[in-house]
Amino acid sequence: MDKSDVTLERMRTFVRVAERGSLSAVARELGVGQSTVTRHLRELEEAVGVPLLSRTTRRVTMTDEGSRYYARSVEILRLVEQAGDEVRGTRGAPAGTVRVSCTAAFGVLHVSRLIFAFQDRYPDIGVDLSLTDERVDLVREGVDIALRLGPLTDSSMRLKALGQSRRLLVAAPDYLAERGRPAVPRDLTGHEGIRMSNVAGSDTLVLQGPDGNHHEVPFGGRLRVDHGLAAREALIAGRGIAPAHQWLVGDLLTAGRLEAILSGYVLPSVPINMLIVPERAGIARVRLLIDFLAEEIRGIPGIEQSQR
Numbered sequence: 001m002d003k004s005d006v007t008l009e010r011m012r013t014f015v016r017v018a019e020r021g022s023l024s025a026v027a028r029e030l031g032v033g034q035s036t037v038t039r040h041l042r043e044l045e046e047a048v049g050v051p052l053l054s055r056t057t058r059r060v061t062m063t064d065e066g067s068r069y070y071a072r073s074v075e076i077l078r079l080v081e082q083a084g085d086e087v088r089g090t091r092g093a094p095a096g097t098v099r100v101s102c103t104a105a106f107g108v109l110h111v112s113r114l115i116f117a118f119q120d121r122y123p124d125i126g127v128d129l130s131l132t133d134e135r136v137d138l139v140r141e142g143v144d145i146a147l148r149l150g151p152l153t154d155s156s157m158r159l160k161a162l163g164q165s166r167r168l169l170v171a172a173p174d175y176l177a178e179r180g181r182p183a184v185p186r187d188l189t190g191h192e193g194i195r196m197s198n199v200a201g202s203d204t205l206v207l208q209g210p211d212g213n214h215h216e217v218p219f220g221g222r223l224r225v226d227h228g229l230a231a232r233e234a235l236i237a238g239r240g241i242a243p244a245h246q247w248l249v250g251d252l253l254t255a256g257r258l259e260a261i262l263s264g265y266v267l268p269s270v271p272i273n274m275l276i277v278p279e280r281a282g283i284a285r286v287r288l289l290i291d292f293l294a295e296e297i298r299g300i301p302g303i304e305q306s307q308r
Helices: 008-020 023-030 034-048 064-089 104-121 173-179 228-236 246-254 284-297
Strands: 053-055 060-062 096-102 125-131 145-149 158-165 167-171 194-196 204-208 214-218 223-225 242-245 259-261 270-276
Touching: 008 023, 008 034, 008 053, 008 060, 008 064, 023 034, 060 064, 064 284, 096 104, 096 284, 104 125, 104 145, 104 228, 104 246, 104 284, 125 284, 145 284, 158 284, 167 173, 167 246, 173 259, 194 228, 223 228, 228 242, 228 246, 242 246, 270 284
Parallel strands: 096 125, 096 145, 194 223
Antiparallel strands: 053 060, 145 270, 158 270, 167 242, 167 259, 204 214
């Protein structure tokens, strides 16, 4: 076997195994048997003449040579895909699939319909939309773009700030009629709070008053949920008061099914960002979706542009 046997298929298989650390996971991802993945790796290592991966019963890791080969392989595969984009661009619109990860509730209520509009504009581009509130490893999961709420720490990704998500305190009219409407932050004591179990510090509310002073008040209640849509349903059912993103409850406020309370007090907003895998940013279809989502998301009510 000589270097001509270094095929793109074998190189892609190696890259995904290096990123996922699992032959079986890559086999499922590619829709082939694990024996095929093993064969691709063996043939690639025979072609380059050095071991690229170290295999144990528990995991697969790259050798030193494999790490260097991986970096070059990612670059080569990106250039090949870009070359294909350029050729196709002379004959028609970009094609292929873009993989997107998005915060679950935001994805259901807003991003999914934006994806529909994008595909109406670019019918040859497929989108694989994964909805999760977990901070997934984009490279490991094969994701091109991620939309995330809250502070981010992954410096290896390109970050595109989309703005700040405005939050407000809301409750159902029936709940307020039965339990009373808080007039100042301390009135929240004794009310039923709907809290997010996957948000740190949800047992305390910090509000900025009309005078600029900050008020920190305990926020308790019998119900905690780990999904924004569950919090939305609890609010509709009159289970209590919750700090909610405007994009989560805006339609319910307009319809009168929820009401804003303590409107003179401001909750801290939450940053909303787009994370982009750097090696994928230059792919035409990925770039098109990045630009489309960035423009459209900034127009969603409650997404405010950061003041710099």
